Amino acid sequence: MSRVFSIAVAASLLLASLACNEGGSSRQTRKAQGTTSPGGPCTTNCKPNGTGETATTLASYMLKPEDLKKYSPIVLPYEEPGDSPESLVSFAALSSVRTALESNSNKIMALKDLLPGRTIEVSIIEDESLNAAANGWQQVMVNSGAVKYATEKELLTVICHELAHSARNHTAVTMEFLSTDQKAVEVWSRHERSGNAYLTKVYSISEGTYTHNSALFAQAKADFAAFKEIFEPFRKRQEAEADAVGSMICAKAGLPVADFSGSIISFLSKIDAPLPDGTIGMSELKDGDVVEIPKDLVWDFVFQLDSHPPNAQRALQMKTLSPHLTPFEVASSPVATTWLKELVSARAASNVVALTSFMPPKTLNLKTQEGVAIKLPRKSCIEIPRHID
């Protein structure tokens, strides 16, 4: 008898393209299941990858001190990744926090060292998990869970990380990579073709169910593995860059590099709090298992990219780069201090109290464009699709 895992739940609401980093590529046509971008949302982190280990050697995709020379200017002229961004609906209950985050983010991006700057739009997404994302335009999305469970300083560092994705035009760069790098084009098109062929056979649009079939999955899995091999180091490099450039951005606002480093690592460790029992991921599915999942989420559930470096690598990179990042500090800049103060007031106005101990939510609450709220086991949150083609 088939095991049936129900992932669907009722409720309602929004969503817009949280496509993030690969926001632009979500617009590439995928005929089959209304599927999503190859990268999924560019989040600060997506899956539990904090092994608790410490790294002693930086992976090749991480930044070395000599790489920092090329970040002048820190902020590149804005490169539109394509089309116009979809509008984002922000969580009304946290509107004062949203306003504070947005106005202060724009104060940061207007600092003379960060010109040409950006016009940043911040939205708060009603999602109890800790995370934030940037899409390919000038939008930053912060989960309500991050607003509730992160400290003010952690939120500031997370936003600097997301601003860095925008500052370096990561979506446009990704699209260029996937359309011009010969090997990337080849593996991406094979992955897209066999992935769509597989989902056409195993995903029922009318039922909203995915039925696992390991024999049919074999080819799609192999093609996906080839794509991962090329694409994941590319994406991990961008995340490494967002940490380094994010610390430069925060430093220009007056936040010491050591504070950035400590806060981003503590935020990541909260994301990586132990998983609750009973969660499932693709690797645990057996033939005949059925997963109820909306069609716009199934692609990224089945093809889960590991886009972020392990936390130990991120911590080691910050430690290695820190002495070389301190020259970016502008101690006299009052912007970070103002940012933190205004966020305290805004959270008080929204009745949010920063919690000192964090209990991970049992599930991720995501909402699709069709207005269906779903709960996915946290373990399957790897590139959770939050964008709609």
Ligand SMILES: [Zn+2]
């Ligand atoms: Zn990121």
